[in-house]
Amino acid sequence: MNKKFLGLVPLLIFVLLCVFLYQGLFGNPRELQTGRLGHTMPAFELPDLMDERKRWTDQDLLGEVYLLNVWGTWCPTCIAELGYLTELREQGVRIIGLYYEQAYDPDFGDQFDIDYLRADVQQMLSRAGDPYQFNILDLERTLALDLGVSGAPETFLVDKNGKIILHHTGDINPRVWRSKFAPAIQELQP
Amino acid sequence: MKKLMLALALLAGLWSLSAHAVEDKYQFKNAEREQTFKELVQELRCPKCQNQNIADSDAVVAKDLRDRVLDMVQEGKSKQEVIDFMIDRYGYFVHYQPPVTPATIVLWVMPVVILVLGFGFIVFRQKKAARKQSWSPEDEQKLAELIKQSQRKERTS
Numbered sequence: 001m002n003k004k005f006l007g008l009v010p011l012l013i014f015v016l017l018c019v020f021l022y023q024g025l026f027g028n029p030r031e032l033q034t035g036r037l038g039h040t041m042p043a044f045e046l047p048d049l050m051d052e053r054k055r056w057t058d059q060d061l062l063g064e065v066y067l068l069n070v071w072g073t074w075c076p077t078c079i080a081e082l083g084y085l086t087e088l089r090e091q092g093v094r095i096i097g098l099y100y101e102q103a104y105d106p107d108f109g110d111q112f113d114i115d116y117l118r119a120d121v122q123q124m125l126s127r128a129g130d131p132y133q134f135n136i137l138d139l140e141r142t143l144a145l146d147l148g149v150s151g152a153p154e155t156f157l158v159d160k161n162g163k164i165i166l167h168h169t170g171d172i173n174p175r176v177w178r179s180k181f182a183p184a185i186q187e188l189q190p
Numbered sequence: 191m192k193k194l195m196l197a198l199a200l201l202a203g204l205w206s207l208s209a210h211a212v213e214d215k216y217q218f219k220n221a222e223r224e225q226t227f228k229e230l231v232q233e234l235r236c237p238k239c240q241n242q243n244i245a246d247s248d249a250v251v252a253k254d255l256r257d258r259v260l261d262m263v264q265e266g267k268s269k270q271e272v273i274d275f276m277i278d279r280y281g282y283f284v285h286y287q288p289p290v291t292p293a294t295i296v297l298w299v300m301p302v303v304i305l306v307l308g309f310g311f312i313v314f315r316q317k318k319a320a321r322k323q324s325w326s327p328e329d330e331q332k333l334a335e336l337i338k339q340s341q342r343k344e345r346t347s
Contacts, residue, residue, distance in 0.1 A: 035281040102250050141254050148279040150237035150251045 035148040040162045042146035049099045049135035050118060056136050058162060065188055066094040067181075068156040069131070069172075070149050073117075073124045074102050078153040081171040086129030088177070093185075097135035100152045104139050112139075157181060159188050216260060227263045230272055231256055233287065237280050 036042075041058045048054035061068075069085065071078035089095055099121070104112045121135070138144050147156065148167070157166035166184050168176065218224040228245075234255060236247035244252040244259070255276065262272045276284045288294045 035277060035279045035284075105253075141250070145251075145254055145258060146279060148237070148281065150280070151249070 036146075036156075036164050037167055039164055041158060041164065042143065044143045044146070046136045046138055046143060049097070049121060049137040052114075052137075056134070061096065061158070062160065062162050064094055064160050065185060066096050066133075066158055068096050068098055068147075068158060070098045070100050070144060070147075070152050070154040070156075072100045072102060072152050073120050075100075075152040077171045079124060079128050081153060081173065082125070082128040082131060084173060084177075085131035088172075089131040094133055095131045097132040098143065098149075099135050099137045100141065100144055100149065101137070101139055104141075157184055219264070223263050223266075226269050226272075227260060230259050230263070230269060233285060234259065234273070234276055235284050235286050237284060243286065 041061065043058050045055055045057045048056060067085075067088075071082075073079070085095055101112075101117065125132075136143070141149075147164075150169070153171055155166075155168045155172055156164055157168075158164055165188065166180065168180060170176075172181070216224075216227065218227065231245035232243050234244045236242045236244050236249055236252040236255070238249035238251045239247040242252070244255045246252075258275075259272055262275065267275075273285055282288060282291075288297065290298060
């Protein structure tokens with residue numbers, strides 16, 4: 001009996017290793033980036049994308065659950081999800097855009113043209129759908145850094161007290177919405 | 191072997207070049223801060239290009255992180271303060287040296303366990319082999335009989 005069992009040990013180790021490695025195949029390494037989960041939105045004061053005289057702060061966003069969608073016209077996946085996000089807006093989801101401009105570098109500030117960017121955004125939103133209540137322009141990407149954003153698209157679900165409930169990397173599609181966002185929003189409703 | 195040496199020499203050359211470039215681009219108040227900055231950009235991991243550190247990566251986020259590390263080091267922040275700042279935002283993931291937590295303890299415990307098990311096995315086998323064997327005239331007789339039997343079998347087959 002003992003001998004038989006010992007003979008099975010290598011097989012057992014092999015099976016365990018297989019299970020471990022098999023799981024690894026489906027792990028998403030990008031889902032580890034959750035530094036800001038459970039915290040409140042970092043404080044910020046940033047201009048509106050369309051009108052720099054209008055300033056937004058973290059306080060302005062409080063009071064209602066919202067999605068903060070990090071996007072840019074340079075990002076094809078962001079454009080692809082505009083359609084579905086617009087559908088969500090029509091269903092009553094409050095979506096605020098955080099415009100993530102890649103081309104802007106403080107070291108080369110004069111290369112950047114805000115009017116061109118606005119025209120580009122306007123054109124894109126009229127073509128692909130406009131899901132946004134408004135867009136915050138994070139030109140130096142400081143809020144993005146404070147939120148742990150690594151690129152676009154990324155989306156945060158924030159509750160009415162400004163607490164970050166979800167941080168999703170990648171696009172939002174019906175599947176992601178059903179499995180991840182809808183249940184989380186359900187939980188937030190009293 | 192020669193090729194390998196050449197490749198290594200080339201790599202070393204490239205590495206020193208990149209180190210040199212960093213020195214040229216950034217000015218530091220003292221050597222200590224420069225050292226801290228160099229260590230940090232090597233140890234912090236780019237959240238976008240996940241197998242590169244932020245010194246190595248060309249992603250926008252890596253550049254932003256580099257700039258932030260530079261600012262913080264220039265302000266006189268310690269290495270640990272910068273690391274904590276990054277972990278707050280990007281998770282433990284952003285640092286190449288994982289902290290000891292319940293989820294990562296296996297990284298430290300596993301090698302020790304495997305070592306102990308391995309040595310245990312060797313010692314166990316050694317002891318078993320060294321145990322005194324008994325051999326009696328009866329055993330001798332039994333052996334002779336068995337040999338005879340098998341020889342007979344061989345002859346008949």
